[in-house]
Amino acid sequence: MFESLKKKFGGAVKEVQGEEIRKSDIEDNIRNILLESDVSFDTAERIIGDMTDFISRVKKRITRTEVSEALKSSLTNILTENSTDFDILNPGKKPFVILFLGINGTGKTTTVAKMANYLKKNNRRVVIAASDTFRAGAIEQLSILSERIGVNLIKHESGSDPASVAFDAIEHANARNLDYVLIDSAGRMQTNKNLIEEMKKMKRVAKPDMTILVLDAMIGQDAVHQAETFLKETPFDAVILTKLDTDARGGAILTISDQLQKPILFIGIGQEMDDLQSFDPEWYLERILPD
Secondary structure (H helix, E strand, O other): OOOOHHHHHHHHHOOOOOOEEEEHHHHHHHHHHHHHOOOHHHHHHHHHHHHHHHHOOOOOOOEEEHHHHHHHHHHHHHHHHHOOOOOOOOOOOOOEEEEEOOOOOOOOOHHHHHHHHHHOOOOOOOEOOOOOHHHHHHHHHHHHHHHHOOOOOOOOOOOOOHHHHHHHHHHHHHHHHHOOEEEEOOOOOOOHHHHHHHHHHHHHHHOOOOEEEEEEEHHHHHHHHHHHHHHHHHOEEEEEEEOOOHHOOHHHHHHHHHOOOOOOEEEOOOOOOOOEEOOOOOHHHHHHHOO
16 A cells, blocks of 8 residues: 555655765655645645755755655654544543535445444444435445444435434434444535535534544545535534545545645545554555655
């Protein structure tokens, strides 16, 4: 995973004579790598600026090690500045209601099931609300997945009121003293005004304790544009980034971390129910920076 980006960074550091590299050679090399790897121009410029500040403190010619340290320092800042100490396994409220947003194709519905599986494996009791009632396939998909992982699912007929499904799931959780309610939601295009109004109604009815936006790493910078549209209409608290196992370029995490200023809580790294893990900046840095 991310082998291509790691190889490019390694080449940028080693592509010099001897053990030193001129400062003037650094900017173009690193900038081109970042832009080719789905890092936005603004984020790339921030990284270059950080590196320039870092290496300006050393002598006129710098070593490969110093270049690597400057790059790591900048990326670490981006990945950690919006991190959170929130422990999803101990949220301090019961039931803890989480609303999942995202357009069709991001893996949102599967992510809801993966989160339920994660919580159950940590001895938490969960119910899922199949509130994407506009897509019959989503209800069927959650029916199959919830049965597979062994958690309750509240569902209504296709085309019914999504907010009423969420309300019933919360009532179910209260009656049975469950720990979490996970609410799937409709995923039509984020510019669809009817969808936006439905999301606003869902928030009014469900009063979620946390709203998570599910984004697809494969679409790179377009994920940021999607998120910015959601932020204007239906604010969210955190991000789950999916399909990292198929993200050939590897830079989407950097752009999302920098520009959205929201924590990335989890990442999807495969198709199986266990392929959801808490996001760890060190885990990512180890996979993109040269050894």
